[in-house]
Amino acid sequence: MTKKAHAPLSQSEKLLFSGALRHDKAWAQYENPLLRMSFWAMARQFPAMLAMIGRTAWREDPRALVVLAAAQLVSGAMSAFLLVATNQVLVHLFASGPTPEKLRESLPALLAGGASSAGSVLLGCLIVKVEGRLYPKIELSCRTAYYTMMTRVEMAAMEDKDIHRQLALGQYGTDSVRRMLSNSVWIISGLMSLAAAATVLACLHPLLPAALALIAAPRWWGAVVVMRRAYASQHAWIDHRRATDVLLYPITRADATPELRVHGAGRLLIRAQEDMGRTAAAEKARLAGAEAKTELTAAAMSGTARITAYALLWWLLTSGGMPLAAAGTAVLAIRNATGYLNQIVTQLNHMCEESLYLTDMDNSIKLGARHAIPDNGATVKGAGVDVVLADVTFRYPGATRDALRGVSLTIPQGKVVALVGENGSGKTTLAHLVAGLYLPTSGKVFHNRVEIHDADRNSVFDKVALLPQDVGSWPMTVRANIHIGDPARPMHQEKIEAAAEQAGIRQVVEELPHAWDSIALKGFERGVRLSGGQWQRIGIARAVYRRRDLLIVDEPTAALDPKAEIDMFDSLRSFTDDGTTTVLLITHRLAATATADLIHVLHDGRLVESGTHTELMALDKGRYRELYQLQAAQYNPPLPGPRKEETV
């Protein structure tokens, strides 16, 4: 079992993190697999891994896979043939008789050996070509499978810490597939060449394969010891390495905080990374020293075994048990075989690491499939959408209390419905349940009388346009940032411009140096940085561009100036003019809710009031009335009275 150790703490870690900076997310997960992994366990897993990659390769490019496998097989056979041909040449050369005659007799074997060498070279080229064709396809296929799965996973599963951790781990495996396939190919070709050399040795003398095993065993042992030590170190130091990256990350960002320069935070970070880097360098030096010692021991043991093998050959030669030519071939075979062994050990070593990531990816994809949003079931039909919540309770995964409790309400078609309540009262959660992003823990949500639980969720999503609290900024053009509101349809510039016009952002975009082609991320060519309010308008344009039956708007005016805020609420109202579109509006600005057709008031996850502004204001000690009056008082503060001394 690998010893569990921790990296020693540097002064900087104590200063900045009050201890080690440990991840509780994806990276910390490597602890267990790293500890779990032993060399032999990995060697045993090899066939299963190979089968998994083989299946992917077969699906992507069966022809390339067949050619690759055949080329490897023939290549292995050729290396055996080369040894046999060499043996024949030596037999002829060491036979008695005049040299020209011996040379002439050895010529066919010599030519055959040369042809086999040339064939190996050609096959090597073919393998390189086929690998270049096959590997990227496999990598692309795995990456697509992984990221497709991630877009299909239920939000609740993403919120579950353990599930999300496992899902996120998979991303590191997408690059590993190609490397793992390459490792496998090397291992197979090494094994075949080794088998060929061992067979030739066994034919020469039954004791020789045993001698080969004696030579190989110490090198193998050395490689295993070095690898396990490296894994143990990686396990102990992985958080340290990540912590260093975390420290340096702000420095490389284009929008690095002003404190970096004005307060000299940059110097502090650099000093900390130097400090941490020194402890890491000491660990690397320790590993290198230990590796050198292990290598020396392994080389001494292997060397002793090699001397023993040569002594055995000597004895066989002197006792007449083996002709000189056979001994020459044996020396060559032993030399080749140890080379192949080294190749196998090195590649297995790499494969161990890659298989860790690959296994994670495989597990992620399987786990994601178990938590996928269903795309079959009843379709939500009809123009417009009537939403009904019946006794809905919802608790976030891992939470200790319900975010919503026994909520029953309606969101009628063609109306502006406002959701109000204090921070944390459950408004956003309710909106997400209405959008079909979450399923209730208990109770039911209906869209046009179809229960969301049984619905084809795509048909639910297709009814909804979202304008979330935090508008997502995508690293693409401003044009594409609006089009992403409705990506299933072809990009339509006129509609994009109209949506931007309605959202009050068109002029801003068109005045940018690259207008619609500006990349909405600083640090790239044509990159621009938009303000918070401008992003909010892009979000509005996105929702307008999407234009669906149910528009869910969560705090749309937080970053807008007062005039834009008034325009925004007017514009939202106009959405319902068609009599079909419903607007579900979450806001703390109660002046805006006054014109809503229906207001639902949430408090601590419960629905406490429902009605129009007038109805709710008429409620004595009503929560809405209280919130409204509090806000109104801010705008109409009592005029300051005369100062005390003036009244005297």
Ligand SMILES: Nc1ncnc2c1ncn2[C@@H]1O[C@H](COP(=O)(O)OP(=O)(O)OP(=O)(O)O)[C@@H](O)[C@H]1O
């Ligand atoms: N992803 C989550 N995981 C666990 N708990 C959550 C999650 N999101 C919200 N909550 C909790 O659920 C409750 C309701 O949150 P929600 O965001 O729905 O409130 P809200 O009324 O929209 O608040 P605000 O007005 O501040 O936006 C809160 O107690 C919050 O801490």
